[in-house]
Amino acid sequence: MEIKVLHQVMEWNDDVSAEVRAALRQHQVCLVNVMGSPGAGKTSLLAALIGRLREEFAIGVIEGDITGQIDAEKIAALHIPAVQLNTDGACHIEAMSIQRILPQFELDKLDVLFVENIGNLVCPAEFDIGEISA
Numbered sequence: 001m002e003i004k005v006l007h008q009v010m011e012w013n014d015d016v017s018a019e020v021r022a023a024l025r026q027h028q029v030c031l032v033n034v035m036g037s038p039g040a041g042k043t044s045l046l047a048a049l050i051g052r053l054r055e056e057f058a059i060g061v062i063e064g065d066i067t068g069q070i071d072a073e074k075i076a077a078l079h080i081p082a083v084q085l086n087t088d089g090a091c092h093i094e095a096m097s098i099q100r101i102l103p104q105f106e107l108d109k110l111d112v113l114f115v116e117n118i119g120n121l122v123c124p125a126e127f128d129i130g131e132i133s134a
Contacts, residue, residue: 013127017095020102020130027107031098033131035117042116043071049114050078057111062101064093064118071116081105091120098129 024031036042050059060081063072067086075082083104085097098115105113115129 010126010128013095016099017128017130020095020099023099023102024107024113024130027110029107029110029113031113031115031129031131033115033117033129038120043074046075046114046116047078050075050080053112054078054080058109060105060110060113062098062113062115064116066090066118066120081110085115087118091118092127093117093129094127095129 020031034042034046046061050061053059060083061072061075062083062085063069063075064085064087065071066089069084069086072082072084083101085093085101087093087097093115107113115131117129
């Protein structure tokens with residue numbers, strides 16, 4: 001039996017991630033996707049990075065979580081623009097979610113936008129959200 005793949009399942013996400021990347025490039029904003037398991041210290045890492053980088057770079061944070069907004073509140077308490085992105089049970093963030101949330105930031109006033117991806121390492125790595133790549 002032969003199965004032909006005519007379209008990549010993730011092709012729609014790739015198209016949107018390219019649009020996100022182009023929009024961020026236009027505003028000269030670097031998107032950094034931070035991933036780790038639950039409790040690994042993603043929020044603590046971001047708080048430490050903000051402390052070290054805030055004098056040189058204007059920073060914003062998208063806080064991804066299945067539900068809740070505790071981490072977004074911690075980042076906002078540092079006087080950093082932070083927007084909560086709840087996936088309502090989904091195990092990943094898609095590029096379309098990032099695209100929809102970007103208008104909530106003043107991109108012309110940012111240099112770096114961190115995304116604290118949800119604490120699930122099974123599927124987030126498969127989704128390009130428009131972040132920089134090595």
